[in-house]
Amino acid sequence: MYKIIQKSELSPGVKLYVIDAPLIARKCLPGQFVILRIDEDGERIPLTIADFDRALGSITLIFQEVGHTTRQMGQLAEGDSLLDLAGPLGKASHIEKFGTVVCIGGGIGVAPVYPIARAYKQAGNKVISIIGARNADLLILEKEMAAVSDTLYITTDDGSKGCKGLVIDPLQQMIAAGEKIDVVMAIGPVIMMRSVAEVTRPHGIHTIVSLNPIMVDGTGMCGGCRVNVAEKNKFACVDGPEFNAHEVDFASLMTRQRMYQDYEKLEKGCGGRGSCHR
Ligand code: FAD
Ligand code: FES
Ligand code: MG
DSSP states (O other): OEEEEEEEEEETTEEEEEEEOHHHHHHOOTTOEEEEESSTTOOOEEEEEEEEETTTTEEEEEEEOOSHHHHHHHTOOTTOEESEEEEEESOOOOOOOOSEEEEEEEGGGHHHHHHHHHHHHHTTOEEEEEEEESSGGGOOOHHHHHHTOSEEEEEETTSSSSEESOTHHHHHHHHHTTOOOOEEEEESOHHHHHHHHHHHGGGTOEEEEEOOOOOSSSSSSSOTTEEEETTEEEEHHHHOSEEEGGGBOHHHHHHHHTTTHHHHHHGGGTTTSOGGGO
16 A cells, blocks of 8 residues: 555646655656556556655655546545555656757646656756646646756746747747757647647757557557557557657557546446446
């Protein structure tokens, strides 16, 4: 059992849990994730390790309530426990001194970008971050991102904070102004990651995205997280989740993400037990 030792709400429907998980905290690195189950009847869902404290033996998960399991998880309180927590899973981010790195997080994608941006900064890079959300209320980790970035740009769809527009706007402006960019790291909705890839592709800027296909076992056994990268099948859970954005087939990723939508809707009829998933 993995106890929730701290709970807070970062924005409407976005919760932060600090969880007692000393073995995972000891080994995990930026870019890795866990797969959890709330209880015996629960489905398995992947969440990124948004932060960790090796001394305290805890990890931080930040999640958006989008469906049955994340909503059920949002009902838990400090002192409650999760049944299973498998991890750290996936390959860690490749961190070294590249020069100038632009870190882009859209919506809940800011949570996984944060530990990676911090690691780039600690490795001596100049870190320029761009975080975006639909509106000011939905922006998360602004202070944390500012603390690990040389420059932080904020965008909102409605202009309620920062610049009105999309996260690719400051990126396009930087490129147009001749800013030398060595690496771009982007995490967020698939459509956002695809747009970032299209902006950087003509300029040959190395761009990394963290993919979020449906995952089940997280160990390369079930094939659920299959993604097409450089025209080869890859399993995001063991070969990723980070890949070269210019090699990702985003269209097939979007189709596969929607594969179980009818079953996910059926959960409403499961008496809240999530068992339709099995
Ligand atoms: P559902 O209604 O069941 O599904 C809603 C949507 O979530 C689906 O259409 C699908 O796109 C996605 N989804 C559903 N089940 C899965 C699954 N087993 N695996 C992957 N995606 C699924 N979300 C966060 O809020 N914070 C994170 O840090 C985070 N990190 C992730 C890291 C990885 C490596 C991956 C693959 C996904 C991550 N996600 C994260 C997405 C998160 O796993 C889904 O939002 C969650 O599983 C939705 O479950 P649900 O039952 O609440 O919603
Ligand atoms: Fe099963 Fe990746 S989640 S192979
Ligand atoms: Mg679900």
